[in-house]
Amino acid sequence: MAHPETLLAHVGCTPDPATGAVVTPPVLSSTFERSADGTYPHGYLYSRLGNPTRDDLEAALTDLEGGAACATFASGMAAAAAVLQALQPGDHVILADDVYYGVRKLLADVFARWDLAVTSVDLTDLDALSDALRPATRLIWAETPSNPLLKITALRAVARQARAAGAYLLVDGTWTTPLLQRPLDLGADLVLHSITKYLSGHSDVLGGAVIARTENAFFERIRTGQTIGGSALDPFSAWLAMRGMRSLAARLRMQCATARRLAEMLEAHDGVARVYYPGLPSHPGHAVARRQMRDFGGMLSFEVDGTTDDAMAVAARVQVFRRATSLGGTESLIEHRASIEPPESATPPTLLRCSIGLEHADDLESDLRQALDA
């Protein structure tokens, strides 16, 4: 296989036989013509069930993750819902304690009524994981680095426990993308992405994906959620996602380098109580992150040395960072996370989460310094 950078540079760029266009045009048609003999000569019937542009994106994500199949969805949460719908009532899910809060909310508000049992576990503690496993455990849901505390889970060890227990291991790879970490190589069964973030990369697309190690009956149920459940990604979003992915490698290289520099600056700053970035040698998951990640990512969190109001004031003073949720775009974002999560959230009230964009590192550094020093 070519290097992932090469695959990415060519995503969605098979020259169009009709025109020679180097960028494959999106196929926006919702329906496809049937021949007089009743067959579908191009293999497509109706875009919810299958669409050439969506197929191109799914094929690329399958290759990039080293999987067997991929289904793409209208959002990352639609992908998450399709995975949970593929479980049976009575099944038990182990959810990492610091996953994206929307997944926790989906399980609590929707799937508890479907009789899915959930246990929240700190997956950095392998003994806690083995204590939480039950005969009915079917799915372990991990996210590493986690959101927003950037905890690092040792995926190989968790995958071994999952396999021994007869459970699937799903890894939310939104923050890492297949360039920084390939969960299937580390033993996971499924990878989930919010395409909305780094993959599309420009804060202008909503999308999600599930990539499977094997195209088994469980994945077929996820696929049914996409096609019959009707949460498939629309072709124009698929096309925009591929346009973004073509520059992913260059974007991420710069984002990782700047994030590391800012994490080092913040760690040395008197106004900062704690920095969460796995690239720092002081991070408790640094050694594991070095083993399983190619680089440490463009996300970091830090705690302001002070009160909740002090943290809000730092966020209020930034000029280059934008105050907004989400991540993975070209513009740097800063967010007071606790105030958008539910009250029971364990996120420290002095924590600010940053998504590092493509601005010059000097400008981002001086922006954070003036916000902290004021």
Ligand SMILES: Cc1ncc(COP(=O)(O)O)c(C=O)c1O
């Ligand atoms: C790690 C992670 N997973 C999943 C999601 C959900 O994705 P979407 O917003 O595309 O539904 C998000 C969104 O913020 C996320 O950060």
